[in-house]
Structure formats: structure tokens, C-alpha cells
Amino acid sequence: MTTATQVDEYQLDALLDALKMDALKNIRRNLNLKNMSSLRKKELVQALTEHIPASVPERTKMMDLQQYTSIVALMTKSGIMPLEQIALEDVFYLSSIGYIHPSKQEDKPVVVMPTQVMKQFFSLDPKDVMADVNRNQKVSNILFGIVRYYGFADLAMVKQLVETYLEEEVEAEWLNNYISYLADYYGMFYAKDGYLIHQTIRELDSFKQVLETRGDLKYYPIPAESMLNLNRYESFEKTEQMAEFNQFLQDTYSLEAAQVNELMEQFLYKVQFGHGLQDVVKWFGEKVELKTEKDFNAIVEQIAKVVNNTRLWVLKGFTPLELAPQLEGSENQAPVKNNKIPRNAPCPCGSGKKYKRCCMK
Template sequence: MDNKIDQKTQKALLEALARANEHSRQLQDKREQQLWKKINIPVKLSDALNNLSKNELDKIRQNLGLKNLSSLKKGDLTGKLVNLIPVKFKDILYVLDLERYDMVKRMFKNAGPVMANNISVSKVESLMGYGIAFPGVHHNQKILFMPLELLDIFKEIDGKELETIVRRNTEWIKLTHGLLYYYGVMGASTMNNKINQLTGQEVDLLKYFKVLSAASDYYEQIEFSAYGYQDQRVYDAKKILDEQKARPSVDYYSFTKEQLLKAAEMDFIDRTPKLNNFTRFLLEYYDLTDKEIDEMMLQLINMINLDTKPTGMIKYLESRLEFPSFDMVQELTAKLMELYNHTRMWILKGHTPDELFQEEKRYLKPLPAESFRMGQTDSKLFDIRTGAKIGRNDSCPCGSGKKYKKCCGK
């Protein structure tokens, strides 16, 4: 009976997931149709803005900090933006980093358009949201284009000064991304001090905020909250900050500038010796592609930083891999604990549990091996260290002092 219920529930969940995926696909298709409209090149700013919805015009208004325009109807707002975007365009260019500057430069060299097949929708929307460039379809090709008026302004402004500012912005953005990759969350003043130290210059807070705000919208790697700056993977910023504050004697781990610039890249993986050991162990048992390995390592690193119990990580791996034997699971668990104890963690300000273990025994200890359920067909629970069956009323092998059913056996 229970098996039938489980099957019915599973079927219902799969059907719900399929419906959700279909709904998401339909929304994406609708958004694509809205974005990619046929246009003729060259394009005036007024024509580009007339193609936008009122919500899209409002996004430009908000991003450029244009006040007293929120009550205007679409036609009136379009007229105002036609005049105000050129006035603000120098300020817009001064928040760009190298990737967006190069794109603008290519549009200028092409007298307006560049191919947009490999640019994500979110990046297209960000460029449009700042009035930098607009999407369209020309000769059956998706393109991004700059209106004529903005091309003329870029020609006047482009030069050594802008290039210097773009390099500075690029460094600010990459260092911020790298810091948050390892620390998770940082207050504004703490971040400012770190950027000052790393660049050797006093950072203008207002300029820095404007640059990071535009970069957050474009790259979607960091977010702003009441707690300051946070990596987009962070689920509970307050919890991380509370954990960090619980260790006042522990300073932020000191990363080199080069380390932080590497960590700034999207989907960066910190390939530590223990992580490499873990991937080699998996490859001894499974024929996995580089992409599959990277996906699993990214997920495990995220799970560690999101405070997922090792049993949860084992279950995740079980959902991706078929475990051949209990002996293999024992070895897998040991390797996973090594990975856990040597992974840099947000709550530890970029340190690993192993690094802090000796000096901080009363706060933290490397995790012991945890029990593991050998798939759905085997209902026995085992202590990985001894192989003995664990009763639900027995003490939990994780060392918490609680009964198993109240701890890892939930």
C-alpha cells in the first residue's frame, strides 16, 4: 500500500514538475518574442524606445535615477527619455567594465549592431535597462544595437580616460565577486576596507556602489541586501553573518589578488588537492564527463556552504550515481569528509574547518563519518565507522549526544 502511495505521489510530483517546466518554457518563449522584434538599421533612439513596454521604460528610468517621471504615460515617458538618456550617457559609460565596454566598442565600429546569438537574455535585458543597447532582429539574425545618437556620444567620450575607468571598474567587480565567492556575505564597510587594501587606493563609495549595482544587474553573481553585499548562492545572509560574528578572534582568510580574480569567474571551482582526490576517486568507479564532474563539484561546494549535512550530500550523490557496494560507500564517505573539512566556508570567513580545528576546538570540529542509508531497497541504517546497525533510539554517531531519530535520522 505504501509503495502504491509512493508511486502515485512520485507520479504527481513528476507531472507537476513537467507542468512547471512547460510554463517556464512558455514564459521564456513569450519573453523572447517581446525582445526580438524586426528592426531596420540604423535606428534612432526614439524608435528604439517606442518598441519597449511601459515596464521596460520604467526600468531605464529607475536605473538612471530619473525622478518625477513615474506618473507619466508611455508616450510622454518615451519623449522624456529620448532627451534624458543622451544627457546621462556619459555616466552610464562610466560604470561599464571591460566586457560591456568591448561590446559597446564593437557596436560603434559596426555603426550600431552586433550579433547577439551568444548573449544571455538577462544580459540583453540589463543592457537595455540602462539604455546602452537594444535587442532586435535584422535579416533574420538576432542583434544588439546602439541608436545613432548614442553612437555619436560614445565617439566623443571614448578615449584614455574612459579606458582607465573601465579597467578600474573591472577590477572592482572581479575583486568583489571573488571576495563574496569565499566569504558569502560582507557588510558595506568591511567590503570597502578590503577593496581599499587590495587596490592600494581609497575607493569612492558612491562610484563603487553605482558600478557594482550595474554589474549585479548584468552578471547576476551578487546581490544587495540589508546585510550588505552577498553572493547570489547565499540563502540566509543573517545566519552566515551571525556565524562569522560568533568567532571574533578569527580574521578573514587572506587571499591574494590573483586568487580572488580567478574566483570571480562564473561557476569557478576551487580545485584543492582534496577536491582533486575526490574527483579521481569518482572516476575510478564511474565514466563521467568533465561537465558532469564539474556540476557535481559545484553542487557539493554549494551544499557545504549552505550547511547541508553530509547525509544530504551522500543522498545527492546517490541521486546521480549508482553505488556498487557498501565498502565503496564507506570509502566515498571518508573522501567526502576530507573534502568537507578542507573546503573554504562562508561561515569561517574563507577558512577551512581543518585550518581552524586546532585553535578553535570548542567552536568547531571536523565532521565525523555519518550514517548512510544504502538506497531505497535496504532499510538498515549503518554506522559507517563500524558497519553496525543503528537503532532509532541509539545515540547518533555524529557525536551530538542526541538520539539518532532526533538528529541525522530525521
């Protein structure tokens, strides 16, 4: 890591020379530079000093609004920004292609943009850049929306949805490249075997098998406003029931908002992966203390409300309540009933005992 006092000191060759060979090779791979694997360090530094700035025009055409905003922020601050003021995903990705470098200024961690890279960004036409950036932001939101609401989708469907929401045609090759670009940048989804897949799904076959039982059920049509204005930092669509449960957990168990948000996200992923009511209640019992029958019944009621109003991947984006007539008799996806736990029923904690002889005590 370098220590600098003036912007002029941030020359790309010097910054690259300070890196280890493995880091240089990683930049070469991320920029898809060929026929350089046999270069020695000095030769690789020289080659990267030429190719990194040259890649700016094409890379900029792939950026969405958040990414380009970070670039603009660096440019307006003469290429130096405190590390804490830039998103970590921007730090990881932009440093992986040599556009920014970690450094220190007055013993405080900063990131710096090499002079040669910054000059390339300044040379671009802002109007052309913003046209690409704004379009890319829409496509980015649509892709995040697809995996949020559906979990996964084949790439043909993805292309169709992008074109529908964007109201224009897109080239399949460009879209596939853009998906790969966003997957590398954000890591929220990945493409494999002709599918766009949520990052948490590693075994797709079980999901596909469940969907095969849905017959001719079409995917829930997400409104364009929800899709195009999606906040990608929210893993799930916010609902009134989620907000109520969130407040319930804070008030009942004196939990901090951050703790509750983490619990809610883990809980919702369990629901998406088909965990039943008993499993979820047992899991909550490990996180918060359920002392009485009243505690159990209260949290079961809250869980039931949330699950019944959550858009599920195995229901093609519908909620259990929206498909209630079609789900009768389906144990895994039917609406969850919030009846009180009978005294003689198996305890939700999974002990195998009757409720009255276990957690009800």
C-alpha cells in the same frame, strides 16, 4: 521586435516606439529618471530619446572590462551583433537601460545599438574610459572575491578590503553605488542592512551567529593575485581535491563534464550551508547509483578530501584543515574524517536502518 536591413534604420525613437509601455517604464526606472510617471507613451518615448544617450558618459564610468568590451564589440560591428555573441547578462542589463534592442536580421536574432547611443560612445575619450574601466574591473573582482571566499561582509570591511587590494582610497558613497550597479548587472550578490551578501544567502542571521562563536579569529587573507585576477564565472576556488573528485565522478559514473560541474557546484553550496556528511552522501546517492560498500566508501573519501580543503564561509575563508586544532569537538565544522562506513552504523542514505541491512546489500 523590429526587422532591419540597414544600420541607419536603428533610430532610438523608432526602437523605443516599438516597445510596450511597461518596457518603457522599466527603462525610465532603471535610469532613475524622475517626474515622468504620468507621461503618455509618445511623451515618454520623446523623453527617453533624449535621456538615454545623455546617460552614456556617467554610465560608462561604472563599467568593468567585460561590460565595456561588449560595447566596443557592438561599435566595431556598426552597432549590430548576433544575439549568440553577447553574454546574456549584457543583453538583459543593456536592454533594460535602452542601450541595445533585440531585433532580427535576415530572420536571425541580433541586438542593435541605436545610432544616437553609439555616437555618444564614440565621442568619449578612450584613454579616460579605459582608466575607469580597468580600475572598475579590479573593484569588481574584489567584490566577487569577498562573497566567494567569505559569503558576506559588513560594508565597512568591504571598503577596507577594496582599499587594501586597490592600494588607494575609495569614497564610501561611490562604492555603495557601484555595489548596487553590479548587483543589478550580474546578480551574484546584493547589499542589505549594511552587508554585502552572496546571492544564495537569504537568511543571514544563522551565519552571523556561527561567526560569533569564532571569537577573535581573523578572516583568511586572500592573496592579492587571487583576488585581482579572479574569474567571476567560477563560483568557488578550484582546488586539487575538487579536480580529483570531478574526474572521479566522470570516470566512475560516465557523466558528462557539464553534468559533473553542475553536481559539484550544488555539492559545494550544500557544504557552505552546513550540510553534514550524511546529508551530502544521501544527496549524491540520489544523483548517482551507489550500489556497493565500495561505492559508498569511495565517494565518502572523495567528499571528505574536498570539504577539508574548501574555504568555508562559516570559517571566515579558512579550510577545516587549516583550523583543525581549533575545530576539535565542533561537529559542524571539524575536519571530515574519511573512515569507511561501519557495517552496523546508520546508513548514510537516511533510511534509519543499519548500513549492512540497507545500501550495503
